[in-house]
Amino acid sequence: xxxxxxxxxxxxxxxxxxxxxxxxxxxxxxxxxxxxxxxxxxxxxxxxxxxxxxxxxxxxxxxxxxxxxxxxxxxxxxxxxxxxxxxxxxxxxxxxxxxxxxxxxxxxxxxxxxxxxxxxxxxxxxxxxxxxxxxxxxxxxxxxxxxxxxxxxxxxxxxxxxxxxxxxxxxxxxxxxxxxxxxxxxxxxxxxxxxxxxxxxxxxxxxxxxxxxxxxxxxxxxxxxxxx
Amino acid sequence: xxxxxxxxxxxxxxxxxxxxxxxxxxxxxxxxxxxxxxxxxxxxxxxxxxxxxxxxxxxxxxxxxxxxxxxxxxxxxxxxxxxxxxxxxxxxxxxxxxxxxxxxxxxxxxxxxxxxxxxxxxxxxxxxxxxxxxxxxxxxxxxxxxxxxxxxxxxxxxxxxxxxxxxxxxxxxxxxxxxxxxxxxxxxxxxxxxxxxxxxxxxxxxxxxxxxxxxxxxxxxxxxxxxx
Amino acid sequence: xxxxxxxxxxxxxxxxxxxxxxxxxxxxxxxxxxxxxxxxxxxxxxxxxxxxxxxxxxxxxxxxxxxxxxxxxxxxxxxxxxxxxxxxxxxxxxxxxxxxxxxxxxxxxxxxxxxxxxxxxxxxxxxxxxxxxxxxxxxxxxxxxxxxxxxxxxxxxxxxxxxxxxxxxxxxxxxxxxxxxxxxxxxxxxxxxxxxxxxxxxxxxxxxxxxxxxxxxxxxxxxxxxxx
Amino acid sequence: xxxxxxxxxxxxxxxxxxxxxxxxxxxxxxxxxxxxxxxxxxxxxxxxxxxxxxxxxxxxxxxxxxxxxxxxxxxxxxxxxxxxxxxxxxxxxxxxxxxxxxxxxxxxxxxxxxxxxxxxxxxxxxxxxxxxxxxxxxxxxxxxxxxxxxxxxxxxxxxxxxxxxxxxxxxxxxxxxxxxxxxxxxxxxxxxxxxxxxxxxxxxxxxxxxxxxxxxxxxxxxxxxxxx
Numbered sequence: 001x002x003x004x005x006x007x008x009x010x011x012x013x014x015x016x017x018x019x020x021x022x023x024x025x026x027x028x029x030x031x032x033x034x035x036x037x038x039x040x041x042x043x044x045x046x047x048x049x050x051x052x053x054x055x056x057x058x059x060x061x062x063x064x065x066x067x068x069x070x071x072x073x074x075x076x077x078x079x080x081x082x083x084x085x086x087x088x089x090x091x092x093x094x095x096x097x098x099x100x101x102x103x104x105x106x107x108x109x110x111x112x113x114x115x116x117x118x119x120x121x122x123x124x125x126x127x128x129x130x131x132x133x134x135x136x137x138x139x140x141x142x143x144x145x146x147x148x149x150x151x152x153x154x155x156x157x158x159x160x161x162x163x164x165x166x167x168x169x170x171x172x173x174x175x176x177x178x179x180x181x182x183x184x185x186x187x188x189x190x191x192x193x194x195x196x197x198x199x200x201x202x203x204x205x206x207x208x209x210x211x212x213x214x215x216x217x218x219x220x221x222x223x224x225x226x227x228x
Numbered sequence: 229x230x231x232x233x234x235x236x237x238x239x240x241x242x243x244x245x246x247x248x249x250x251x252x253x254x255x256x257x258x259x260x261x262x263x264x265x266x267x268x269x270x271x272x273x274x275x276x277x278x279x280x281x282x283x284x285x286x287x288x289x290x291x292x293x294x295x296x297x298x299x300x301x302x303x304x305x306x307x308x309x310x311x312x313x314x315x316x317x318x319x320x321x322x323x324x325x326x327x328x329x330x331x332x333x334x335x336x337x338x339x340x341x342x343x344x345x346x347x348x349x350x351x352x353x354x355x356x357x358x359x360x361x362x363x364x365x366x367x368x369x370x371x372x373x374x375x376x377x378x379x380x381x382x383x384x385x386x387x388x389x390x391x392x393x394x395x396x397x398x399x400x401x402x403x404x405x406x407x408x409x410x411x412x413x414x415x416x417x418x419x420x421x422x423x424x425x426x427x428x429x430x431x432x433x434x435x436x437x438x439x440x441x442x443x444x445x446x447x448x449x450x451x452x453x454x455x456x
Numbered sequence: 457x458x459x460x461x462x463x464x465x466x467x468x469x470x471x472x473x474x475x476x477x478x479x480x481x482x483x484x485x486x487x488x489x490x491x492x493x494x495x496x497x498x499x500x501x502x503x504x505x506x507x508x509x510x511x512x513x514x515x516x517x518x519x520x521x522x523x524x525x526x527x528x529x530x531x532x533x534x535x536x537x538x539x540x541x542x543x544x545x546x547x548x549x550x551x552x553x554x555x556x557x558x559x560x561x562x563x564x565x566x567x568x569x570x571x572x573x574x575x576x577x578x579x580x581x582x583x584x585x586x587x588x589x590x591x592x593x594x595x596x597x598x599x600x601x602x603x604x605x606x607x608x609x610x611x612x613x614x615x616x617x618x619x620x621x622x623x624x625x626x627x628x629x630x631x632x633x634x635x636x637x638x639x640x641x642x643x644x645x646x647x648x649x650x651x652x653x654x655x656x657x658x659x660x661x662x663x664x665x666x667x668x669x670x671x672x673x674x675x676x677x678x679x680x681x682x683x684x
Numbered sequence: 685x686x687x688x689x690x691x692x693x694x695x696x697x698x699x700x701x702x703x704x705x706x707x708x709x710x711x712x713x714x715x716x717x718x719x720x721x722x723x724x725x726x727x728x729x730x731x732x733x734x735x736x737x738x739x740x741x742x743x744x745x746x747x748x749x750x751x752x753x754x755x756x757x758x759x760x761x762x763x764x765x766x767x768x769x770x771x772x773x774x775x776x777x778x779x780x781x782x783x784x785x786x787x788x789x790x791x792x793x794x795x796x797x798x799x800x801x802x803x804x805x806x807x808x809x810x811x812x813x814x815x816x817x818x819x820x821x822x823x824x825x826x827x828x829x830x831x832x833x834x835x836x837x838x839x840x841x842x843x844x845x846x847x848x849x850x851x852x853x854x855x856x857x858x859x860x861x862x863x864x865x866x867x868x869x870x871x872x873x874x875x876x877x878x879x880x881x882x883x884x885x886x887x888x889x890x891x892x893x894x895x896x897x898x899x900x901x902x903x904x905x906x907x908x909x910x911x912x
Contacts, residue, residue: 015302015303015304016299016303016304016305017301018311021309021312022312022315022316048277048309050277050278050280050312050315051281051312051316053278053281054316071244073244073249075244075245075378075379075434075435076327077243077244077294077322077325078293078295078327080277080306081278083244083246083249084244084249084276087249088282094306097305098305100305100306100307101788101789102787102788103787104780104786104817104818105782105811107788108810108811108817112813126789129820129821130821132820132821133818136813136816136819136854137813137814137817326561329559330560331557332552332557332559332589333557335560336589340585354561357564357568358560358561358564360592361564361590361593363592364589364591365585365586365588365589366585398592402592402630469761471760472755472757472761472767472768473758473759474758474767477767477768477771478771504765505733506736506737506765507737508734522761522762523762529701529702530699530701531701531783531891532783533697533750533783533784534749534750534751534764534784535783537700539705544706544738553761553762555761555762556762662759663759
C-alpha cells in the first residue's frame with residue numbers, strides 16, 4: 001500500500017475548523033477515505049499538527065501537514081518540525097499557504113529539506129508570477145489560490161479561468177515536473193472538472209468539504225468531477 | 229485525578245529534540261510520571277503539537293503545549309490552535325518562549341483567552357522588567373529564563389541568583405497570585421534547591437533531562453532538589 | 457530653546473499619508489509650530505524617517521520618529537536606527553504603534569536603549585492590560601489607542617471614557633512617572649478636553665489633522681481644547 | 685543628467701554603520717561621486733531612509749533605499765514607503781537583503797509596484813535557486829550574496845566562483861533582461877574583475893568601502909576593477 005499522492009488529486013485543508021478537530025478530524029478523514037476507495041480518486045487531507053498522529057493511524061489516505069518549519073530537530077520551541085510531522089504519519093505538507101505565508105528563503109530551504117527527507121511539498125501561491133517563482137525552486141506540487149476567492153464559494157476555475165491556465169502554462173515552461181492544483185471557492189464537481197480542463201491536476205479545498213451539510217455527498221460530487 | 233499544576237513544579241520543555249519526538253516523547257513522559265509518583269513532586273512535560281495526543285493518552289501528569297496562537301478556531305492554516313491543544317490533552321501551554329517570542333498584544337490576547345477556556349498559561353520572560361510587564365497581564369505562571377544561559381548547564385539560580393530573587397520580588401509586588409519558575413542551565417537537584425531558596429516555585433528546563441545520559445536519575449535528583 | 461515634550465501635549469502621527477510626505481510634511485509641521493506658538497500648547501509631529509531631517513531643520517517643535525528598531529548601528533540593512541533618527545533631529549519616537557506592533561522583548565530593549573541615548577519613548581498600547589504591562593517597563597509616555605476607533609472620527613475620550621480613566625489609574629499605580637496620552641478618533645478640541653478630564657496629559661492623533669480640510673483651524677481648536 | 689543605474693555598477697549599501705550616518709553619509713556619497721566621475725564607472729549608494737533626502741541633494745549619483753514596503757501611502761506607521769523614498773531622491777531600492785528578508789508574496793508586490801512608479805528594483809538573493817525564483821518575478825537587478833561571506837573579506841567571486849556563474853546562467857535562461865550583481869566579501873578591484881569574468885554586471889558591497897581606512901583609495905581600486 002502506498003500513501004503517496006496520485007493524480008487527479010483532491011487535497012483538503014482542515015485548517016483549524018472546529019468540525020475538523022480531534023474526533024471530527026478522524027470522522028472527516030474516514031469520509032475522505034471512503035470516497036477515495038469508491039471513486040478511485042486520490043483524496044489527501046491536511047489536519048492540524050495535534051491531529052496528525054490521531055488521523056494517520058485511522059485511515060489509509062495520504063496525510064499532509066498544514067505547515068512545516070525549516071529548522072532541524074533540536075532547540076526550537078513551538079515550531080512545526082517536519083521530521084515530527086513525518087513521524088506522526090504525514091507524507092508531505094502544505095507550504096506557504098496564504099494564511100501562513102513565508103519568506104522566499106524559507107520556502108527554498110523547506111522544499112529542499114522536504115525532498116531530502118522524503119516528504120512531498122505542496123507549495124501554495126497567490127499569483128501567476130509567484131507560481132513561476134516557486135516553480136524555479138522545484139517543489140512537487142504548486143497550488144495556486146487567489147486569496148480573495150478563498151472561502152467564497154466562487155470557484156477560481158470558473159471565475160478566473162485565465163489565472164489557472166496562465167499558471168499551468170508558465171509552470172510547465174519553467175519546471176514541467178511540477179504538478180499544478182488550483183484552489184479557492186471550489187465546492188462542486190463541475191468546479192473540479194473545469195480545473196482539469198484548464199490543465200490542473202486537481203484541487204486544493206477546505207470549507208467546501210469541511211463545512212458542507214453533507215460532506216460525503218459533497219466530496220463524492222467533487223471526486224466524480226475530478227474523474228470527468 | 230487532577231492533571232493541573234501543583235508546586236513545587238518541575239516543567240520540562242521537549243522542544244523538537246529527536247530524543248523527545250514520537251515514541252521518544254512517550255518514553256520520556258513515562259519517566260517523568262514515574263519520578264512524579266515516586267517523589268510526590270509535580271512534573272509537567274511540554275511535547276510538540278504532533279505528540280500531544282500520543283503522550284496525553286499514556287501518562288497522568290500535566291501536559292503543556294509549547295506555544296498557542298491567539299486565533300479562534302476557523303480559517304487559520306498551520307497555526308497552533310489552543311482549543312486543539314486542549315482537545316489533544318494539554319492542560320496549558322508555554323507562551324513567549326525565548327525561541328518563539330511574541331508581540332506584547334498577542335501575549336495579552338493569549339493569556340486572556342487561555343483563562344477563558346480553562347488552560348494554564350506559563351509565560352516565559354527573558355529579563356526582570358519583561359517579567360514585571362507580564363505580571364500585569366495576569367498569567368498563571370511566569371518562567372524567567374535568561375536566554376544566554378539556556379542549554380549551557382550554567383544554572384541561572386547559581387550564576388545569577390539576583391535575577392531570580394529580583395524577578396520574584398517585582399512579580400509579587402505587581403501580581404502576588406502569579407507563580408514564578410526559573411530556568412536556563414538547570415541540570416541538578418541543587419540548582420532546583422537554589423531556585424527554591426530564591427523564592428521560585430520550581431523550574432522550567434529542557435536539555436538537562438531530555439539529553440541526559442540517564443534521564444531517570446537526572447530527574448529523580450531534580451525532583452528531590454525541589455522538595456528540599 | 458528646548459525641544460523636549462511638555463504637557464498638555466498634542467502629538468501628531470504623519471503616518472505615510474501623501475499630504476504629510478516631503479514638502480507636505482514640512483508644510484504641516486509649520487502649521488503645527490504656528491499653532492504651538494500661538495496657543496502655548498506643545499505640539500509634536502512624527503514624520504516618516506525620510507522626512508525627519510527635512511522637517512527638523514525647518515521647525516522648532518519636538519520631532520518624533522514613528523518607529524525605532526533596537527539594533528545598535530552596524531550591519532543592519534533597511535532598519536530604523538534610533539541613533540540615525542536622533543542625528544536627523546528626532547527627540548524621541550513612537551514605539552509599538554498598532555500599525556507596527558512589536559514583540560514584548562523588543563519594547564523592553566527599545567525603551568531601555570532610548571533612555572540611555574536620551575530619546576523620549578512614546579509607547580502605544582491597545583488595551584488597559586497592555587498599558588499596565590508597558591508601565592512596568594518604565595517608558596516616558598504611554599499612548600492608549602483602541603485600534604478599532606483609529607481613523608473613525610469617533611473619539612475614544614467620549615465613546616469609551618472608561619478605557620482612558622482605567623488606563624490612567626492602573627499606570628499611576630504601577631509607575632506614576634509615566635505620562636498618559638489617549639488617541640483614536642480625536643478630531644475636535646472637545647475630544648481633547650474630555651481626555652484631559654479623564655486624566656490624560658494630551659492626545660495622539662493623525663488624520664484629524666493631516667486629512668482635515670483646514671489643518672490650521674482644526675489644530676487650533678484641538679490645542680485650545682488641551683488648555684481648557 | 686540621468687541618475688539611473690548603468691553597468692558595470694558598483695552599488696554600496698551604507699547599512700546603519702556609524703561612519704555612513706548623517707554627515708558621514710554625505711561625505712561617503714561625495715567620495716563615491718568623485719570616483720564615479722573620475723573612472724566613468726557607475727557608483728550607486730544606499731543610505732538609510734533618514735539620510736536619503738540629505739544625501740540626494742548633495743550628489744549626482746544614483747541613490748537607492750535599503751528597503752521598501754509594499755503598502756500604498758496612507759495609514760501605515762513606521763513603514764518604509766516607496767513613494768516617500770522616491771520623493772526623498774531615491775531612484776530605486778534594495779529589496780530582500782539578507783538582513784531584511786521578505787515573504788515571497790511581498791517581493792512579488794514590491795517589484796511590481798516599483799516598476800509601476802518608476803523605481804529600479806535590486807533584489808538580493810542568497811542562493812542560486814532563490815535567484816532563479818526571483819528572476820521569474822522580473823526585477824531590474826538581482827544581487828546574489830551568500831550570507832556567510834558577508835562582511836568577511838572573503839570575496840564570493842573568488843571563494844565560490846561557481847555560485848556566481850551558475851546564478852548568471854540560470855537567470856539568463858529564465859529572464860535575460862535581468863542584470864546580475866554579486867556581493868559578499870568584496871573589497872578589492874580584483875574581486876570585481878573576477879565577478880565580471882563570471883558574467884556579473886557589477887557588485888553590491890558595504891564594509892569594504894564604508895569601513896575602509898581610505899575609502900577613496902578603496903573605491904578607486906574597486907571601480908578600476910569593474911572597468912577591466
